Amino acid sequence: MHIRDILAARTPSLSFEFFPPRATAAWEELYQTIRDLEGLSPSFVSVTYGAGGSTRELTHDLVVRIKQTTSIPPVPHLTCVGHTEAEIEAILRRYAAAGVANILALRGDPPRDRPDYDWSEGDFRHAADLVSFIKKFNESGQHPDPRGFGIGVAAFPEGHPSTPNRVAELDFLKAKVDAGADYICTQLFFDNHDFFDFRDRCSLAGVHIPIIAGIMPVSSLQGMKRMAELAAGARYPAKLIRALSRANGQPEAVERVGIHYAAQQCAELMDQSVDGIHFYTLNKSHATREIYASLGLSSAAV
Numbered sequence: 493m494h495i496r497d498i499l500a501a502r503t504p505s506l507s508f509e510f511f512p513p514r515a516t517a518a519w520e521e522l523y524q525t526i527r528d529l530e531g532l533s534p535s536f537v538s539v540t541y542g543a544g545g546s547t548r549e550l551t552h553d554l555v556v557r558i559k560q561t562t563s564i565p566p567v568p569h570l571t572c573v574g575h576t577e578a579e580i581e582a583i584l585r586r587y588a589a590a591g592v593a594n595i596l597a598l599r600g601d602p603p604r605d606r607p608d609y610d611w612s613e614g615d616f617r618h619a620a621d622l623v624s625f626i627k628k629f630n631e632s633g634q635h636p637d638p639r640g641f642g643i644g645v646a647a648f649p650e651g652h653p654s655t656p657n658r659v660a661e662l663d664f665l666k667a668k669v670d671a672g673a674d675y676i677c678t679q680l681f682f683d684n685h686d687f688f689d690f691r692d693r694c695s696l697a698g699v700h701i702p703i704i705a706g707i708m709p710v711s712s713l714q715g716m717k718r719m720a721e722l723a724a725g726a727r728y729p730a731k732l733i734r735a736l737s738r739a740n741g742q743p744e745a746v747e748r749v750g751i752h753y754a755a756q757q758c759a760e761l762m763d764q765s766v767d768g769i770h771f772y773t774l775n776k777s778h779a780t781r782e783i784y785a786s787l788g789l790s791s792a793a794v
Contacts, residue, residue, distance in 0.1 A: 493593055494594065494639055498565060499768065501535075502768075503767070504766050506769055506771075507771070508529055509538045510525070510773060511539070511547075513550075522554075525773070526562060530563065532780070532789070537566055538568070539554050539568050541598070567642075567644065570583065571599065572616035572617065572621065573614060575614045580615075580616070580622070580625060593637060595626060596646070597644065620664070620671045621671075629641070644674065645669070645673040649678050649679070649690040650726065662699075663697075665699060674702075675704060676704065678703065678770075679726075680706045682753075687766075702767035703766075703768075704770045706770045707754055708754070708771070709751050710747075711774070713741065713746055732753055736750075755786040
């Protein structure tokens with residue numbers, strides 16, 4: 493199903509993110525997570541693409557399996573890093589042949605062992621270039637849906653770490669939208685004021701496509717530290733830190749605090765007419781199912 497139809501059918505949309513495991517033993521656990529969450533009738537699920545395209549084939553395999561064995565529309569991530577136009581076209585052809593209807597187009601991270609990565613090595617320097625290329629692919633009529641792929645792009649409510657100029661950051665986002673993006677999915681955040689301000693600034697900048705809020709509940713103190721690294725310095729509000737400190741480092745208590753805090757975020761976002769909520773699941777189902785339950789959501793309700 494095309495993302496335009498998905499977002500028009502449900503307000504808000506509720507979706508999940510998975511990543512393809514590298515270890516064989518972790519695949520069955522992931523499939524069980526997908527089975528658990530399928531019962532919640534998510535609008536779609538996204539599948540990540542490792543730094544430098546390092547999980548390209550694993551991403552494709554997982555996307556196709558979700559497409560073939562579940563009722564959930566899969567949205568594969570696709571990045572610019574190191575790719576030629578011919579490689580991207582080949583990937584788009586494979587997804588189109590498999591009936592995949594949507595793509596999340598990202599600039600992506602260079603390989604971790606190459607901090608001095610030269611962006612001129614590929615044909616795409618910016619996510620807007622990738623969006624434009626997918627749009628041209630759509631116009632070529634090679635996708636079974638006459639509209640081609642639905643295209644999503646990323647945004648950072650707290651600010652992109654490589655673009656401290658917040659005015660320029662909105663210009664870059666608008667370039668992706670003008671190139672053909674259908675929706676925006678944000679990086680995770682822990683203070684809804686950051687999201688609401690970002691949404692208002694998008695409107696003022698002439699960005700009027702749906703904006704889906706990225707939510708990840710804190711599940712452990714170690715995970716919190718790791719999350720700050722992966723999410724480019726995610727900001728933890730004082731009220732969250734205070735709540736976690738009351739857990740005294742007890743793992744179950746920390747997880748309960750994280751779930752409760754994320755559920756409160758989601759309730760406020762829904763009350764303020766968010767277009768959608770995207771849960772970064774870390775390939776686990778427990779926290780997301782608990783949040784659904786606390787919000788009074790069920791498969792019939794969403």
